[in-house]
Amino acid sequence: MRGDQLCAVFVATVSTLVFPLRCQERSSDDSRTDFGSFREQIHRLHEVNSEEFIRHLYFQNSTERHAYLNSISTTPHSAKYGTNQFSNLSQKEFRELYLRTISDKAPLFSGLKTEGLPAKFDWRDKGVVAPVQNQEACGSCWAFSVVGAVQSVHAIGGSQLEQLSVQQVLDCSFQNEGCNGGSPVRALNWLKQTRIKVVPQSEYSYKAKTGICHFFSQSHGGVAVKNFAAHDFSGQEEAMMGQLVEHGPLAAVVDAVSWQDYLGGIIQHHCSSHWSNHAVLVIGYDTTGDIPYWIVQNSWGTTWGNEGYVYIKIGGNVCGVADTVAAVYL
Known part of the structure; x- marks a missing residue:
């Protein structure tokens, strides 16, 4: 299966999310490194399989959601949003x-x-x-x-x-x-x-x-x-x-x-x-x-x-x- 087809399949899986994942190439290794650090931090270790791939998509999607939430919360002492123990869960989960x-x-x-x-x-x-x-x-x-x-x-x-x-x-x-x-x-x-x-x-x-x-x-x-x-x-x-x-x-x-x-x-x-x-x-x-x-x-x-x-x-x-x-x- 081609990479663009694989991405389409997994985007369909997470279509219930409020903030849709964008299917573009991610040339940087930063997202993989961040996700690895995230997994180690909250002790959620998965085998490298489809389950982990889906969790990675949820995690990437959450970073886009964080950016949106923080873009509005700009007044002093406003709430901040980012990675925590729930970042590899879909919003439905x-x-x-x-x-x-x-x-x-x-x-x-x-x-x-x-x-x-x-x-x-x-x-x-x-x-x-x-x-x-x-x-x-x-x-x-x-x-x-x-x-x-x-x-x-x-x-x-x-x-x-x-x-x-x-x-x-x-x-x-x-x-x-x-x-x-x-x-x-x-x-x-x-x-x-x-x-x-x-x-x-x-x-x-x-x-x-x-x-x-x-x-x-x-x-x-x-x-x-x-x-x-x-x-x-x-x-x-x-x-x-x-x-x-x-x-x-x-x-x-x-x-x-x-x-x-x-x-x-x-x-x-x-x-x-x-x-x-x-x-x-x-x-x-x-x-x-x-x-x-x-x-x-x-x-x-x-x-x-x-x-x-x-x-x-x-x-x-x-x-x-x-x-x-x-x-x-x-």
């Missing part, structure tokens, strides 16, 4: 593996704004936010966001900060679908209705796959959820700031399609509120600079983003960060 949250419609917030809020607030400064976790190739972000909120609120109440079991929520929340996706609101509703105690992670460790639910007696130790409140704060992000300060870190559902390429900085563009698909934990905000932003803990490990965190501009409901936001009460 990325969505199917990592963006599996179901977004349940929340009622508009109708309460009052909190007066006298600090210009900057970060629950990490209080020692009540657990380290960044890694959900791996399992659509469990919905469980990570819920458990993150529960364990932080428990610590805010005076208990020692302890990592609780994401796997327990993943296996046992029957209203959700384990690694195939779920809703933070449904998980919180299940915890509220059943009064099941979320046990420490040390007793029910994370497996990155859906398993059989382990039951514990009512007398067993753990943390139970008394209640929660989920609201839509679109157009009311200052009120959302008040809820964060008053009640603790908030579980939120966002549109994270562009996060496949995120390296750091404040996201201001490329992030709609039309397709919520990923759950995160909002742990703080900062309005002291030119661009106010939310501080958001993700569940893709510390090598992603700002050591596992992403910053999202406050105002305009960027990434749909204010659409479905839940506060936990213990």
Whole structure:
């Protein structure tokens, strides 16, 4: 098969990508060198076969996508996009593996704004936010966001900060679908209705796959959820700031399609509120600079983003960060 025919075959394979690969000769050895370095960096070693060739195409395609994203994000402190652990996945693969949250419609917030809020607030400064976790190739972000909120609120109440079991929520929340996706609101509703105690992670460790639910007696130790409140704060992000300060870190559902390429900085563009698909934990905000932003803990490990965190501009409901936001009460 001629080289131009081979290229056409593989372009058809990746035709679902938003940014099509250009079929031109690449005379430089730089792309091969960069891809080799990339493979070594994230420990994705493949045999030299069609699979690796396709991964190479995805990687090359991602560099074109990065250039496009960075060409628009030119204001100070803007988000930067580039090579990370997801660069050899197609956008379709990325969505199917990592963006599996179901977004349940929340009622508009109708309460009052909190007066006298600090210009900057970060629950990490209080020692009540657990380290960044890694959900791996399992659509469990919905469980990570819920458990993150529960364990932080428990610590805010005076208990020692302890990592609780994401796997327990993943296996046992029957209203959700384990690694195939779920809703933070449904998980919180299940915890509220059943009064099941979320046990420490040390007793029910994370497996990155859906398993059989382990039951514990009512007398067993753990943390139970008394209640929660989920609201839509679109157009009311200052009120959302008040809820964060008053009640603790908030579980939120966002549109994270562009996060496949995120390296750091404040996201201001490329992030709609039309397709919520990923759950995160909002742990703080900062309005002291030119661009106010939310501080958001993700569940893709510390090598992603700002050591596992992403910053999202406050105002305009960027990434749909204010659409479905839940506060936990213990």
